[in-house]
Amino acid sequence: MTDSPAPSSPWRLRASIRRLVLTLLVAGQTVLASWFLLQVLPYHGGNLVEWLIVGVFALLYLWIAFGFWIAVYGFLLRLTGGDRKSLLKRHSPAELEATELSRTAIVMPLYHEPVAWTLKGLKAIYLDLERSGRLDDFDFFILSDSQNPNVWLEEQQIWRRLVEELGAHGRLFYRRRRVNLNFKSGNVADFLRRWGSQYQYMVVLDADSLLAGETIRTMVQVMNREPQVGILQTAPTIINGRSAFARIQQFASRLYSPLFATGLAAIQMGDAAFWGHNAIIRIAPFMAHCGLPKLKGVGIWRGPIMSHDFVEAAFLGRAGYEVWLEPTLAASYEESPPTLDDELARDQRWSKGNLQHAALMLFAPRLRLAHRFAFLNGIMAYAASPLWLLFLVLTTIAAVQLTIAPIDYFPDGRESPFPLWPEWRPAWAITLVASTMSLLFMPKFLAIADVAVHRAMLGFGGFARLLVSVLLEIVVSVLLAPIRMLAHSHAVISALFNVRLSWAGQNRTEETGWREASVRHLPGLLIGGAWSAFAWTLDPMFFFWSLPVSIPLMLAAPTTVWLSRLQSGEALARNGFLLTPEERAAIPVLDDARRFRDEPPQESPLAPIEQAVLSPVVNKLHCHLARKHARGLKRSVIADELEACIARGYQGMDQGRLSLMLEDAEALAILHRRAWSAAPDSFWGRRVHKLVLRWQGQSGL
Template sequence: MGANKASHRWRHIAGIRRVLLIVLLAGQTLAACYYLLGVLPYHGGTWLELAILGLFALLYTWIAVGFWIAVFGFIVRLTGGDRHSLMRRHSAETIAKTSLARTAVVMPVYHEPVHWTLSGLKAVYRDLERRGQIENFDFFILSDSRNPDIWLEEQAAWQRLATELGAEGRFFYRRRSVNLNYKSGNIADFLRRWGKRYEYMVVLDADSLISGKTVTRMVQLMELEPQVGILQTNPNIINGQSLFARIQQFANRFYSPLFSTGLAAIQMGDAAFWGHNAILRVRPFMRYCGLRKLRGPGIFGGPIMSHDFVEAAYMGRAGYEVWLEPGLEESFEESPPTLTDELMRDNRWAKGNLQHFWLLITAPGIRFAHRMAFLNGIMAYVASPLWLLFLACTTIEAARMTLSPIDYFPEGHQGLFPLWPEWRPEWALALALSTAALLFLPKFLALTDALLHRLSSGFGGFLRLTLSVLLEIAVSVLLAPLRMLAHSRFVLAALLNVSLKWAGQNRTEETTWSEAFRSQMWGMLIGAGWSAFAWSLDRLFFFWSLPVAIPLILAVPTSVLLSRVSLGQWMKRRKLLLIPEEQATIEVLRDSTAFRSEINTDSALRPVERAILSPDSNRLHVFLARDHKAAVRRRTLDSSVRRCLSEGPDALSSLDLSQLMQDRRALAQLHQQAWRASPESYWGQCIKRLAHSADS
């Protein structure tokens, strides 16, 4: 009964807040469109001007949503927090006294740096152990890696780590032999095998870190709130090394308190699931959140790529609540180190988010808030081609007014009297300033929030914090046109259903000049050409084009310089772009840094070679392998064994080598015969390297 009353209460409050948001958005957009009609020469009297007006209305509403979310967050924080949030329902003492339930901590991985990834998971394990709560948690590494060198290294590293932690029977590794349906298929496979053993599941990404305190509090809140199906934390970005990563890290850490608080206040129990750093109630997730393949045309058919928003919508459809809780701190992730890597990730996300359009219009029973979350995710990428189309339309309008005589009876205009074109530059200036305010005022609201809550010391002091905000604004202005062009290309490729290769994330490499030139060349040419055309048309239009043209022309040096770790560290030494976590001691972050800095002593041989030659390693992989049918062995494996022994593993394709490394008999046979190889052979040289590393 209490849960039903609480649910009714928050839904009532959420309804009021959402109506207020819609009224503010509609009023502001209508006012802006009225000003735009006054700015356009024919006041919307031509089809081209109507197209400009329609595009402007969509885009202005889109950026206004972010503005008002930040304003909501500022007001909520100013008044002491949202008293209707999930955590405010219970006292700290009540939460702390709540017992824990059996929980699985799962980390899906796909071609990730093995030592780096498992060291982070080790830090989470140690933090839970330090709190005396480890007996309530089991850990699972869920691998989809296809490269034999990577998954063999994963298996060896897991075995060493389980032994080091004394976690046999609590720390597991499972690799799927068939990689279906991306990450959601990986999680589904885990749940089919072991889901019924657990009440909850904490999902981590390969770059996730989360403290034991936060994990236990998540479980306790789920125990206190049985109607909650998913509880999402707000992860902060950490460990930024390059200038690009440090700017992303600063922006996330400094602005997210406002945006996440505002978003949580609007969504309440209809929040989104972001796919990681969250806890899920296993039984309803298994029952209601299975993802069937889409049945639409082209991109709208096949497996769902971006699964998280869909799972949240299905959980809400089943009557369970999904909450974003910004008060759950000490939850972390990492960002791509370069612009190139961010755009590669966005290429995958664009296709996944666009798929949601099919669910938006066809999926029955989805709550309105979750449909809006679908629309928000779609607009995150569709906004870019819309901006590009808006720029194209305004360019055509400028060219038309400059090159063609004035048309007093334009198309769409009916009547006996001519339509006189008018120019109102003061209205245009007011409209431009209002748009800039929507984009940049939330950043200064965050600065005010930091002053009011005395948070500036964690960011290097008020002066350095202000300089960091101005630097972040300058870089965001430089990057916006680059992202616009890239996202437009991604949306077009997605709509044409161009296939994508799902790959692991780069976490270390800088962008070279040649790589930047290849990826940004077309943007440079478009920016220079558009600017030259604007100059030939009209000097005022030329100056209007510069905020877009200049970043495109400077795309190559921008991409290269932002990728430099040396520049990022230079900023850090001067306490610019600083975040509080770089000054405070958080044990899970300290441990992960220490564990990742440990030297790997098994580098003399590549993982495939070690799996064949090392007795301990071979024994492990033989145990984890399986027995293929005799017919399969005779047809393929026996031939692969002979080639591997005579020419080495590079003589085999990745698929043949994977099949070989998964067969018990083949692994044992390779181990026995490789040790009998002559000193001059491939395996003889490997044995020499192994012996040398053992001696040293």
């Protein structure tokens, strides 16, 4: 294992030139657009409100222009065969194939995920790697942070079943933390402290991650040939979308991401970001340099770092290692939240983590400038929404001043003897709006051109269906943008006031109900309706200008419900819309995952806790995994809970105390014996009866 980076490749000069060109394009375009806006405003910057409008507009325009030029650069690179200076282009396929593999851990942190569904995905990855014939170089670790006893007991049962099915004894491991400090980063850190020294690399997965065996093998070989690289990040493709919302996200990701990922990778080069999953990490420098400090500021800038991935990439860069994003590493997949509300709930957590990065961006010593900009990019992903909201508020104030207040010919203490006449330039305003819209929508049509150049139209259903799908995605994006604006603004304000957030597993399947959607989006409906009504009283033109924001807010509930429906997504797919190539191609790891997940579940009349207590085989497994010889106060608590559980059952017991009892081998063994001897009309007696009836049914008695 190397603990110091090898001499760096001479890519930094090229990266600096690319970043300089991008900066000039984005800054120049923003200055021009801001000047245009200044000319459009009636007083041309003659009062404070107009200058605030221009300032906020400039920040938003910078953000939009940056994305636009990244996409254009990505399109041009893909048009000419890709970035010739990318990490993967340095080595021919033959050179990589001849490169030895190294000991690698494949780790999947879990927290209250759908257990069978998640671990069947891991089973597909295992089998795909086994097909490559190089399984001996890899071990798999399921790292659980689950606290609900029914969840972690089920995890242990399905892990044991997987080990038997795959013959993975000594290769597929399960470890559960009883105290989940520092969330996912703490989970991975705990693994590294225990087993990190035994491996050279670690491939990190999310619960919804799927990676082909060939991709994993290639990542290890690239890392072995590039000792200065600390993290190699793939660009995951979204798959398995079923609801209309998930299918739209999946389609947009698959169509547009190749342009953005290619352009971003070419700008960042060895200063890329780490996205926390579907990536390979060099363990020794990661352990040496990526320990996360506790922030020492105030509010959200005090305490543990919530969003760890960008920070770890920055710390590796500070230590002299490179972090690369490689979009050409294919067969890397993840999933989208099935509903808009689930996405917004996830964003509430992510926004707080990203805003925390402001302290590191400004004050952490010796970080590379590119990684500070990566922090800024993550912050702007959420801060753009309150900025947009502020822009709307300021324009409303300006409209009120023009409509209600008398014209001020000498604004802000103007000392000139000549009055400042308000001037309207509708043609300039239309030009500015059109140019801004082109920055937002042109990359989508460049993506269609990219698909045509690479002769991939059939994977998206052909040209006509692809075009209709893009137009549908644009309409939905326009409808969702104001909803996201309000939700992200609320998330940012809540984060700044350090509102405590819960950490929960992600919904994978549930639809959004009408009542839930109506309650959640009622504030937006009221705000949108009141704003448009107020705009109508001011000026009809301002009313029409408000409609693209107010109408989506008023339609948020039906939009959210329709998009969450599996039936809506399936209808779109049946008619050939929002298709992606992965749905039409035979990809072994995806086919295996779908087949395993479509298998009928092994039904049981008992909950996992009840199986752990009553089933002799399952009880023996959990006793083997449980702690031995608890003492002192814990022993006393376990004894009290054991007697209560035997007498009344486990339902209604405190989850923490119940877990403490079920984690104890002696208590589990005693509970097993006494439950089987319980009175027939008791809680456990009734469960025993259920289990016996099932056994009799299985044996045909």
